[in-house]
Amino acid sequence: MAGEARYLDPAIVARLGTIDLxxxxxxxxxxxxxxxxxxxxxxxxxxxxxxxxxxxxxxxLDWKVYARSDRHFVKKYEExxxxxxxxxxxxxxxxxYGSGAVTKLQYGSYLTGALAYLMNRQRDAFxxxxxxxxxxxxxxxxxxxxxxxxxxxxxxxxxxxARTNVAKPLHDxxxxxxxxxxxxxxSDLLDDPRTVLDGLKHxxxxxxxxxxxxxxxxxxxxxxxxxxxxxxxxxxxxxxxxVPSAVRAEYIERMQAMIAHYRRELGLVGIDxxxxxxxxxxxxxxxxxxxxxxRVL
Amino acid sequence: MFGIAFxxxxxxxxxxxxxxxxxxxxxxxxxxVVIDFPSISLLTxxxxxxxxxxxxRELILLLLRVAALILLAVSFARPYAAGAAAPMxxxxxxxxxxxxxxxxxxxxxxxxxxxxxxxxxxxxxxxxVALITFADxxxxxxPPTSDRGAVQAxxxxxxxxxxxxxxxxxxxxxxxxxxxxxxxxxxxxxxQQAGWDxxxxxxxxxxxxxxxxxxxxxxxxxxxxxxxxxxxxxxxTVQNYGPDETKxxxxxxxxxxxxxxxxxxxxxxxxxxxxxxGSLGEASVAQVVVDDPIGYQPDNTRYVVLDSSPAIAIxxxxxxxxxxxxxxxxxxxxxxxxxGRDFAVTVADGRVLSKWTTAExxxxxxxxxxxxxxxDRAGRELVKTxxxxxxxxxxxxGPDVDPGTIGDVIGIDLGVSPAPVRSPGATLVPxxxxxxxxxxxxxxxGALGDVQVDQHRRLTDQAGRTVLARLTGGDAVLTEQxxxxxxxxVFGSDLDNQWSRFPLQPSFVPFAVETARYLTQxxxxxxxxxxxxxxxxxxxxxxxVTAGEGATTRRMVVNVDVRESSLAATSAEDFxxxxxxxxxxxxxxxxxxxxxxxxxxxxxxxxxxxxxxxLAGEALVGRRAA
Numbered sequence: 001m002a003g004e005a006r007y008l009d010p011a012i013v014a015r016l017g018t019i020d021l022x023x024x025x026x027x028x029x030x031x032x033x034x035x036x037x038x039x040x041x042x043x044x045x046x047x048x049x050x051x052x053x054x055x056x057x058x059x060x061l062d063w064k065v066y067a068r069s070d071r072h073f074v075k076k077y078e079e080x081x082x083x084x085x086x087x088x089x090x091x092x093x094x095x096x097y098g099s100g101a102v103t104k105l106q107y108g109s110y111l112t113g114a115l116a117y118l119m120n121r122q123r124d125a126f127x128x129x130x131x132x133x134x135x136x137x138x139x140x141x142x143x144x145x146x147x148x149x150x151x152x153x154x155x156x157x158x159x160x161x162a163r164t165n166v167a168k169p170l171h172d173x174x175x176x177x178x179x180x181x182x183x184x185x186x187s188d189l190l191d192d193p194r195t196v197l198d199g200l201k202h203x204x205x206x207x208x209x210x211x212x213x214x215x216x217x218x219x220x221x222x223x224x225x226x227x228x229x230x231x232x233x234x235x236x237x238x239x240x241x242x243v244p245s246a247v248r249a250e251y252i253e254r255m256q257a258m259i260a261h262y263r264r265e266l267g268l269v270g271i272d273x274x275x276x277x278x279x280x281x282x283x284x285x286x287x288x289x290x291x292x293x294x295r296v297l
Numbered sequence: 298m299f300g301i302a303f304x305x306x307x308x309x310x311x312x313x314x315x316x317x318x319x320x321x322x323x324x325x326x327x328x329x330v331v332i333d334f335p336s337i338s339l340l341t342x343x344x345x346x347x348x349x350x351x352x353x354r355e356l357i358l359l360l361l362r363v364a365a366l367i368l369l370a371v372s373f374a375r376p377y378a379a380g381a382a383a384p385m386x387x388x389x390x391x392x393x394x395x396x397x398x399x400x401x402x403x404x405x406x407x408x409x410x411x412x413x414x415x416x417x418x419x420x421x422x423x424x425x426v427a428l429i430t431f432a433d434x435x436x437x438x439x440p441p442t443s444d445r446g447a448v449q450a451x452x453x454x455x456x457x458x459x460x461x462x463x464x465x466x467x468x469x470x471x472x473x474x475x476x477x478x479x480x481x482x483x484x485x486x487x488x489q490q491a492g493w494d495x496x497x498x499x500x501x502x503x504x505x506x507x508x509x510x511x512x513x514x515x516x517x518x519x520x521x522x523x524x525x526x527x528x529x530x531x532x533x534t535v536q537n538y539g540p541d542e543t544k545x546x547x548x549x550x551x552x553x554x555x556x557x558x559x560x561x562x563x564x565x566x567x568x569x570x571x572x573x574x575g576s577l578g579e580a581s582v583a584q585v586v587v588d589d590p591i592g593y594q595p596d597n598t599r600y601v602v603l604d605s606s607p608a609i610a611i612x613x614x615x616x617x618x619x620x621x622x623x624x625x626x627x628x629x630x631x632x633x634x635x636x637g638r639d640f641a642v643t644v645a646d647g648r649v650l651s652k653w654t655t656a657e658x659x660x661x662x663x664x665x666x667x668x669x670x671x672x673d674r675a676g677r678e679l680v681k682t683x684x685x686x687x688x689x690x691x692x693x694x695g696p697d698v699d700p701g702t703i704g705d706v707i708g709i710d711l712g713v714s715p716a717p718v719r720s721p722g723a724t725l726v727p728x729x730x731x732x733x734x735x736x737x738x739x740x741x742x743g744a745l746g747d748v749q750v751d752q753h754r755r756l757t758d759q760a761g762r763t764v765l766a767r768l769t770g771g772d773a774v775l776t777e778q779x780x781x782x783x784x785x786x787v788f789g790s791d792l793d794n795q796w797s798r799f800p801l802q803p804s805f806v807p808f809a810v811e812t813a814r815y816l817t818q819x820x821x822x823x824x825x826x827x828x829x830x831x832x833x834x835x836x837x838x839x840x841x842v843t844a845g846e847g848a849t850t851r852r853m854v855v856n857v858d859v860r861e862s863s864l865a866a867t868s869a870e871d872f873x874x875x876x877x878x879x880x881x882x883x884x885x886x887x888x889x890x891x892x893x894x895x896x897x898x899x900x901x902x903x904x905x906x907x908x909x910x911x912l913a914g915e916a917l918v919g920r921r922a923a
Contacts, residue, residue, distance in 0.1 A: 094335030104335075190335055220336045229330035233337040240340045247340060254339045 049073040083124040084141045084179050087112050089155075090187030090215075092132040092164035093235040099219040100279055107278040108186040108215050109155045111285045115184060116155075118286060120148040125181075128154055131169035132161025141181070163235045164191045170199025174206055184289065186213045188220075189262060197265050204269045211272040213285055214262060218277050223251045304375035304895045311370035318362040322355065354918060361915040365908045372904030377895035389427055389441045389480035390420040391471045392448070394455055395512075397432040398861045399489040401457040401593045402515035409485050412510040413452045416483040417445055427474045428452060432460030433829035433837075435470035440893065441478075459595035459839050460828055461861045462492030468876060469499025481506040487514050490865040493875055500877030507876060509869045518592025519545045520862040521599035522568065524585040527636070530574045531601060533585040537563035538592070538864045549573035550584040577603055581852045582841050595839055596862040600854035602824045608641035609817045612661040614680070615646050616668025616697035624667045626800035627792055630809035640813055651676030655683070662817040663689040667793060668697025669706055681708040685781030689816040694754040695791020709780055711787065712757035717796065723750045723768040725775075725799075732765055733815050734775075737807040745804055750774065752796035753789040786816065826855045 052061060052072035060074040089112050095105040102110070112128070119126040120143075127141030128151045137154050139147075166187055173183070183203050189196055189212075203210050219225075225244035232239045259275060266273045274288040303309065334340075394413045400406045417426050425441040426448050438451045464486075471482045482501060486492070488511050501507055517539025524533040537543045542565060548558040556575030563569050573585065581604045589597045611631065613624035624644045631640040643661065645653075651673045658664075658679055666680070684690050684707055692698070692707065700715045725745040727735040738745050745766075756762075756773045765786075766775035774789040790797045792809075799805055826832060828839065832853055835842040842853045867875070895901075 097333065097335045188335060190338065217335075219334075225332065227330055229332045231332050231334040231337050231340055234333045234335050236337075238337065239331075240337055242340055251336075251339055255336065258339070 049075060083119070083122070084177075084181035085115075085119050085124050085126040086129060086141060086173060086177065086181065086183045087115060087126060087151075088129045088131065088169065088173065088183060088185045088187070089158070090132070090164060090166065090185075090189075091130045091136060091158055091161045092188075092190075093160055093162055094164060094188055094190045095215070096160045097217050097220070097234060098278060099217050102278055104188055104215045104217055104278055105158065105160060107276070107282075108213070109158060111213060111215075111276070111282055112184075112186055113152055113155050114282055114286060115289055116148055116151045118289070126151065129169060129173060130154070130158055131166075133163045133165035133168065135169050135172065136161055164188075165195075166191045167195035167199040170196075171202055174199070174202040174208070177203075177206065177208060180207045181209070183208055183210045184213065185210065186215060188215050189258075193258065193261055193265075197262075200266065200271055201269050204271060209270075210266075211274065211289060212262070212266060213288070214259070214273065214275045216275065216277050218279050221252070221255060221277055223248045223255075301376050301378065303371075304377065304892060306374055308370055308373035308375075311373065312367050314370070315363040315366040318359055318366070322359045358915055358918050361911045361918065365911040365915065368904045368908035368911065372901040372908065375895050376900045376904070377898050387425040387441065387443070387478065388421070388423065389475055389478050390416070390424045391427045391429060391441075391474050391480060391482045392416045392452075393429040393431055393435075393467045393471055393482060393484045393486075394438075394452065395432070395462060395467075395484070395486035395489075396430045396455055396457050396460070397462040397489065397492075398457065398459045398593050398595045398857055399462060399487050399491075399514070399863075400512060401459070401595055402518070402591060403594075405487070405512060405515060406455075406457040409457075409487075409512045410452050410455065412512060413483075413485045414449055416485065416508075416510060417448050417452070424480070429467060429470050429474065430455050431463065431467035431470065432458055433463055433466070434460075435463075435467045437470060437474055441474065458837070459857045460837065461858045462486070462489040464492040464872075464875070465499035465877070467499070468501050472499065472501055472505075472879070475502065475505060479504075481508065483508045483510060485510045485512065487512045488866040488869065488872055489861065489863070490867050491860040491863060493867070494860065498877075500879045503878050503880055507873060509872055511866075511869055514864045514866055515591050515593070517541055517543060517589075518596070518862055518864055519543055519563070519587050519589040520593065520596035520859055521547070521585045521587050522596075522859040522862070524583075524599045524601040526577070526583075526601060526603050529577060530572050531577075531583055531585060531603075533571045533573055533599065534568055535561055535563065535571060535587050536568040536859070536862065537566060538862055540565050546588045547571055547573070548586045548588075549575050550586055551575070551577065551580040551582075556583075582854060593862060595857045596859060598839065599856050600839065600841055602852065602854055608638055609663075609813075609820050610661045611640055611642050611663045611665065611813060611817065612650070612658070613642055613644045613665045613667060614650055614669070614672065615644055616670040617646050624665070624793065626794060626805065627665060627667070627809055630800075630806045631813055633806065634810050639810075640817075647671030647673065647676050651679065653679060655679065658683045659686070659688070662820040663691065663813060665691045665693070665792075666698065666706070667693050667695065667791070669699050669702060670697055672702075672706065674705075677702070677706045680706050684708065684783040684785060687782040689784050690780075691786045691788065691812060691816060693788045693790070693792050694756075695793055696795050697791070697793070700754065707780060707785060712759055714755040714757075717752040718755050718772065719752050720768055720770050720772070721749075721751050723753075723770050724748055725750070725766050726769060727766045728764050733818075734765065734808065734811045737811060738804065745808075747802050748797070748799045748804060750790045750797045750799065756787065756789055784816070786812065824851075824853050826853060827858050828855060829858075831855050 049062065049065065050073065052074050056074050062073050062075045065071070065073045089108050091105060095108060096103050098104060098106065116126050116128070123143055125141040125143035128137060128139040129135055130137035137158065139151055139154055166189065185200070200210055200212065223244060228241070228243045230239045230241050263273045272288060272291070274285060276285055392413050394409060400409050420426050425443055426445055427437065427441040428439040428448050428451050430436050430438050438455065439448045442448065467484065482505060484507065486509065488509070517537070520536050520538065522534045522536045524531055531549055533547060535545060535547055542563065544560060544562045546558060546560050549556045556577070557573050559571050559573060561569045561571055577583065581602065583601050583603055585599045585601065587597050613627055615623040617623060628642040628644055631642050634640065647669060648671050664680065664683060672680070680690070690707070692703070694700070694713060700713050703713065704710050725748045727738070727745065730739055735745070750768055753768065753772065753774060756776060762776050762778040764773040764776050768774045772789065776787045778785050790799070792800055794800045829837060831837055832842050832844060835855065839855050839857050842855060843850060844853060845851055
């Protein structure tokens with residue numbers, strides 16, 4: 001990792017100052033990389049052309065293009081591509097786990113902050129909902145100047161909550177969102193998969209697009225422990241004595257089964273699913289978002 | 298009152314080792330790795346060891362380890378039921394209850410029981426109490442215990458018997474029970490004067506108080522002190538031990554039927570002989586019974602054997618039976634005993650004995666050699682063969698014995714001086730007064746001092762020869778040795794009143810009789826026994842004892858020792874003075890009642906077995922846990 005791209009490494013980002021700086025560093029680094037990437041053109045400064053459809057304002061027709069190609073294209077202005085995006089960040093106790101430089105919550109915060117920064121540059125309206133078993137922070141979506149700072153400040157002040165209850169905030173938010181938009185869920189999804197899926201499907205039924213960032217720690221994916229230990233649940237404090245070598249294979253199998261289950265079930269209803277472990281670069285998350293945004297728009 | 302006590306309580310310190318696994322357990326718990334983990338829900342369904350289950354298993358392991366260590370320590374501490382024995386530190390009150398015949402008068406033993414019960418009740422509450430019953434022997438009825446109910450029950454169950462009183466035996470038993478512990482002794486007795494007569498040993502350690510609770514003797518006692526058959530009648534002697542003139546009815550009973558009876562009037566402390574005539578028929582045993590409502594009961598009956606056993610044959614070899622001597626004194630001494638029913642003496646000179654066959658010779662239980670001058674070679678060989686084959690021979694070295702040929706007669710060199718040694722005024726001194734031959738001379742001692750030996754033959758000391766008596770000059774005068782399978786007694790002088798006036802002394806008859814009995818012991822069954830001597834396997838009680846089967850069946854009688862019939866008692870002061878005191882340091886290893894109880898219970902073995910089971914369980918559970 002060299003140049004600006006190194007700032008996409010969560011461990012390095014964690015050593016940066018405020019969430020504002022972190023978000024800007026992540027996005028600028030990401031965008032710098034995009035100039036050399038196949039996704040060139042997805043800049044907020046880029047004006048997009050779309051084939052004319054009956055009903056479009058003729059004032060938006062780009063006659064110069066028509067003169068060159070003999071085809072009708074309308075020129076889309078940036079203001080018209082604005083999106084209302086809701087960033088949902090899980091702050092339950094289980095998000096406090098971190099085997100490396102950052103915890104899942106920190107990683108989720110960086111990702112959320114970066115997404116907010118990116119949305120701000122795209123003039124998208126965005127809001128923030130932090131929740132555990134209830135909503136602890138709610139910032140309605142807005143595209144106003146200065147809203148980014150409010151969101152980033154809220155992310156900076158987040159505290160770990162108690163138990164996870166993904167379904168309830170999703171249902172509450174789904175009921176409150178009147179306008180179609182995009183919902184970004186950042187969570188470890190350590191809840192009953194059935195209720196999580198019910199909540200997410202609620203958005204889809206209302207026409208809202210959803211992208212899910214499933215944040216997991218590498219330890220949760222690989223279960224690399226060697227010594228017999230008592231494993232204590234970070235939310236319930238329940239303990240299980242386990243010999244890692246004896247349970248590792250089945251644990252990983254169950255974890256992969258859960259991931260596959262989410263991936264399959266969410267895909268069936270048109271929800272983008274992106275698994276991120278906290279050791280991976282944050283650009284993967286941004287890339288997933290942009291792909292979803294492109295599909296939405 | 299009832300609990301667990303320990304013989305070696307210091308070993309209980311070892312139980313502190315049980316803290317080691319506990320500390321290890323706690324230490325292990327503290328160092329147990331705890332990992333906060335978010336995805337625990339995926340672990341609960343995995344095949345992992347449930348923590349609670351593991352905790353339970355660890356707890357079981359801990360308990361088994363702790364139990365094993367504690368059991369080991371407890372087993373080494375030798376536990377026992379403390380209710381059965383008092384701890385070694387307890388002060389002990391030993392109650393010695395006299396159960397001899399001299400407490401068998403009507404109502405007398407009940408008073409003794411009451412006194413003993415009172416002694417138990419009045420012992421300090423902190424004291425342990427032990428109960429000893431004694432007569433001819435002493436028995437620890439209840440070892441030192443805090444369970445006074447058990448002692449009272451043992452007192453109530455005790456009964457007066459027919460035995461004699463032996464105070465020293467009781468004191469020795471009390472001393473053993475006390476051991477090294479502090480305590481006191483309470484003796485409940487009638488202070489029977491004969492209680493100190495027995496030749497035994499026993500005393501009380503210094504510092505141990507002895508209290509006597511005297512039980513009064515009855516106002517009088519009448520006893521049948523002897524009974525014997527003479528032809529068709531039974532001669533009985535009845536003694537009045539009381540201070541008052543007494544009239545008593547005496548009955549002769551055979552097979553439960555009264556054959557005859559007589560009434561006798563006896564002055565105070567006087568005896569009377571009665572001729573009880575009746576048709577004795579083929580009866581072998583009879584009883585002479587006197588009615589005595591107030592005195593001791595066991596001595597009211599005396600058993601008598603009616604059919605005497607055949608006399609034991611003894612041969613006396615003399616130089617010339619027609620001469621001036623010829624074994625006359627010995628023959629008379631032996632035939633006078635029990636009216637000649639015990640011994641049948643055959644006197645033969647050398648010429649007659651030489652013609653005897655070996656079988657004829659071996660028919661005699663013993664041979665007394667008084668003279669050898671007429672004994673030819675065949676006779677010498679016969680005697681030699683008899684002795685080597687297991688015969689019993691008393692050889693006297695009087696003037697009729699030829700020292701030059703005596704070696705040929707007995708088959709060994711005796712080492713006898715050829716010439717007699719003059720020893721005017723020399724008397725016999727037993728080397729060991731407990732030897733059976735000298736038993737009659739124990740009390741009164743010194744009776745053999747009247748025996749004067751003027752001449753004797755000197756016996757040189759030889760290996761294998763035991764000197765039984767010496768003359769006052771130091772020469773051995775009576776020796777014993779084995780020759781082949783036989784036994785040879787050698788008397789260094791003569792028994793025919795030539796070199797010694799011994800046959801004229803009163804002590805000659807008992808000496809001759811006891812010597813003959815010693816030589817012929819086992820050859821004639823004993824018919825009459827006096828307590829505490831009883832035939833093997835017979836109960837320690839007066840009565841008729843039947844031994845053998847079929848044609849060999851014979852009946853014996855056991856009678857009480859009439860010395861116990863006397864009402865004479867010592868005073869408590871004299872009793873106290875007669876008690877021998879032993880220094881504390883002389884006490885050997887005490888017979889520890891607690892140790893005996895612990896030895897019987899053997900709980901330590903059970904403890905070790907359980908400990909092994911706990912270790913096995915620990916290994917099993919631990920293996921499964923691993």
